[in-house]
Structure formats: structure tokens, C-alpha cells
Amino acid sequence: MDLVIIAAWILLIVIKALISAGILFAACKLANHEITFSGALIVAAATSVAAVIPYVGWILALVLFFVLIIKLTGADFWSALWIAVLNLFLALLLTAAGAMLIVWLQTL
Numbered sequence: 191m192d193l194v195i196i197a198a199w200i201l202l203i204v205i206k207a208l209i210s211a212g213i214l215f216a217a218c219k220l221a222n223h224e225i226t227f228s229g230a231l232i233v234a235a236a237t238s239v240a241a242v243i244p245y246v247g248w249i250l251a252l253v254l255f256f257v258l259i260i261k262l263t264g265a266d267f268w269s270a271l272w273i274a275v276l277n278l279f280l281a282l283l284l285t286a287a288g289a290m291l292i293v294w295l296q297t298l
Contacts, residue, residue, distance in 0.1 A: 203238075210234035213284065217276035223263040233258045 211231040218225040225233075236258060241251040259270040 207231060207234050207238060209284075210238070210281075213280045214273075214277050217273050217280055218259075218263060220276050220280075221265075221269060221273045223265050223269060223273060225259075225263050229262040233262065 208231070211227060211234040214230040214233055215225060215227050218230065233255060237251040237255045240254050241247045243250060255274065256267070256270050259265060259273055260267065263270070263273070265273065
């Protein structure tokens, strides 16, 4: 039973990383900056791992996000900030769409 739970958590982490990388890839495209999907996956995975560190993880993840975006896309700070805003907006939009879909499916 414990092995099934561990496998389910690993699967959820992989799915979350793929979705986050897809959103970041789209945000970079909207901001007219090139990034490969593997680069977006590296950013998503690295920031997710950093965010788990207690107390300072969110700060470390934020700094790591900007450093990796600037490094992988060649963007300046303000462009990286715009990519972060677009990334957040797209993630919220996807979350809202998913919530609306769940509500709609419950009415069927």
C-alpha cells in the first residue's frame, strides 16, 4: 500500500512539472523570448525543489526562477519579470478553467 502512495506522489510531481513547464514555455512565447521545452522543464523542476526548503525556499525559488529565465532566454530583468507575470496569469487562467470544468462536470 505504501508503495502505491509513493508511486502516485511521484506521478503527480511529474505531471505538475510538465504542466508548469508548458505554462512557462507558453509565457516565454507570448513575451517573444525563445526557450526550449527542456529548458522550461529545468526551470520548473529546479524552482519546485527549491520551494520545498523550509522558511527560505520561496525566496530561493523566486531568485532561481529569475536567474534561470535570464540565463536560458537571454532576457533582461524587466523581460524576465514580464515572463513571470505572464506565467502567473496563465497558471491562474488554467486553474480557473479547470475549476469551471469540474463544476460543470458535477452538474451532469
